[in-house]
Amino acid sequence: MLAVKVPRQEAEKVRRKLIELGVLAKGYAVKREGEFILFPVTEPVEGFELVEADFGRLEKRPHSYREVVEVPKDVKPLLPSSFDIIGDIAIIEIPKELMEYGKAIGEAILKVHRHIKAVFAKGSKVSGEYRVRELIHLAGERRTETLHRENGIRLKLDVAKVYFSPRLATERMRIFQKTRPGEVVFDMFAGVGPYAVLLARKAKLVFACDINPWAIRYLEENIRLNKANNVVPILGDVRKVAGRLEADRIIMNLPKFADRFLREAMLSVKDGGVVHYYGFGPEEDLFSEHEAKIKAIARELGFKVEFLERRKVRPYAPRQFNIAIDFRVLK
Numbered sequence: 001m002l003a004v005k006v007p008r009q010e011a012e013k014v015r016r017k018l019i020e021l022g023v024l025a026k027g028y029a030v031k032r033e034g035e036f037i038l039f040p041v042t043e044p045v046e047g048f049e050l051v052e053a054d055f056g057r058l059e060k061r062p063h064s065y066r067e068v069v070e071v072p073k074d075v076k077p078l079l080p081s082s083f084d085i086i087g088d089i090a091i092i093e094i095p096k097e098l099m100e101y102g103k104a105i106g107e108a109i110l111k112v113h114r115h116i117k118a119v120f121a122k123g124s125k126v127s128g129e130y131r132v133r134e135l136i137h138l139a140g141e142r143r144t145e146t147l148h149r150e151n152g153i154r155l156k157l158d159v160a161k162v163y164f165s166p167r168l169a170t171e172r173m174r175i176f177q178k179t180r181p182g183e184v185v186f187d188m189f190a191g192v193g194p195y196a197v198l199l200a201r202k203a204k205l206v207f208a209c210d211i212n213p214w215a216i217r218y219l220e221e222n223i224r225l226n227k228a229n230n231v232v233p234i235l236g237d238v239r240k241v242a243g244r245l246e247a248d249r250i251i252m253n254l255p256k257f258a259d260r261f262l263r264e265a266m267l268s269v270k271d272g273g274v275v276h277y278y279g280f281g282p283e284e285d286l287f288s289e290h291e292a293k294i295k296a297i298a299r300e301l302g303f304k305v306e307f308l309e310r311r312k313v314r315p316y317a318p319r320q321f322n323i324a325i326d327f328r329v330l331k
C-alpha cells in the first residue's frame with residue numbers, strides 16, 4: 001500500500017498534516033523503519049517521499065458491550081444502552097425477555113470494560129427501610145463489596161447490603177459547593193457517607209445518621225479511608241436523634257419518604273439554616289405537593305420557610321423525576 005516516509009522527528013507534524021489533507025488511511029498501524037516512520041495514505045501526496053509498504057490492521061476495540069454480545073438478532077434492540085458502575089462492579093437493568101441471556105450480557109460487559117470485575121442484574125426495585133435491592137449475579141466474580149471513587153473521595157461499600165447510587169455524584173457536588181466553611185451539617189439518611197464524607201472537607205462537623213447497621217459500618221470505614229474525622233456516625237432511627245442537635249444545613253436524602261421526616265428536619269435546623277429536601281414528582285407537577293407539605297409542617301411548628309431552589313436531579317421512572325427543594329427555615 002502507498003505510504004509517506006518521513007524522519008522520526010517530523011512524524012507528529014506530518015501526521016497532523018496528513019489528517020488535515022484527509023489522506024491518512026484509517027485502521028492501519030503506522031510503521032517504523034530505523035530512523036523513519038511510514039504513514040499509510042489513500043492517495044499520492046505532493047512534497048513527501050512516497051514508498052510502497054505492507055501495514056498491519058489495527059485491532060478495532062469495541063466501545064459498547066452491545067457490539068460483542070452473543071444474543072439472537074431479534075432481541076438485540078432490547079439491550080440497554082447503559083448501566084451503573086460502582087467501583088469495579090457493573091449493575092444493569094435488563095428486561096424480562098433478556099433474562100435468559102444474562103450470562104452472555106455479563107460476559108460481554110467484562111470483555112469490553114476491562115476494569116469491571118463483576119456484573120449483576122437488578123433483581124427488584126429499591127425497597128424496604130434500608131432502600132436496597134435484590135441483585136442477580138450474571139458474570140465475573142461473585143463479590144458485592146467494592147471501592148468506589150467519587151468527587152475526590154473513596155467509598156467502600158457492599159452493593160447488596162446498602163443503598164448507593166453513582167448517579168447522584170453531581171448533586172452531591174452541588175451541595176458541597178453550597179456548604180460554607182465552619183458549618184455544622186446533619187445528614188439524616190447518610191448511607192455509607194457520600195454526602196457526609198465529602199461535606200466534611202468544608203464543614204466543621206457532620207452528624208451522619210442511618211438505620212442500616214451495614215451502612216454505618218461502611219461509613220466508619222470511609223471516615224478512616226478519607227481521614228474525615230469530623231464526621232460523627234450515628235446508628236439508629238433518625239427520629240430519636242432529631243431535635244437533639246442543631247445544624248446549619250440538613251440533608252434529607254430519602255426521596256421516597258422524606259416528607260414523613262420534615263418535622264424532625266425543621267426541629268434540628270438552626271434559625272436561618274437550610275434544608276436540602278429530596279422527593280419524587282410527576283413530570284407535569286414536580287414540586288407543588290412537596291412544597292405544600294413543607295409549608296404545612298412549618299406552619300404547625302410556628303416557623304416560616306423561604307424556598308431557595310427547586311431542581312430536577314435525575315429521571316426516576318417513566319414521567320417521574322427525582323427532585324430537590326432547598327429551603328431556609330426561619331424560627
Ligand SMILES: C[S@@+](CC[C@H](N)C(=O)[O-])C[C@H]1O[C@@H](n2cnc3c(N)ncnc32)[C@H](O)[C@@H]1O
Nearest residue numbers: 129130163164189190191210211212237238253
Ligand atoms: C436513599 S438512601 C441514601 C443514602 C445516602 N445518602 C446516599 O446518597 O447514598 C436512604 C438511607 O436512609 C436510611 N434510612 C431509612 N430510614 C431511616 C430512618 N428512619 N432513620 C435513619 N436512616 C434511615 C436507609 O438505611 C438508607 O441508607
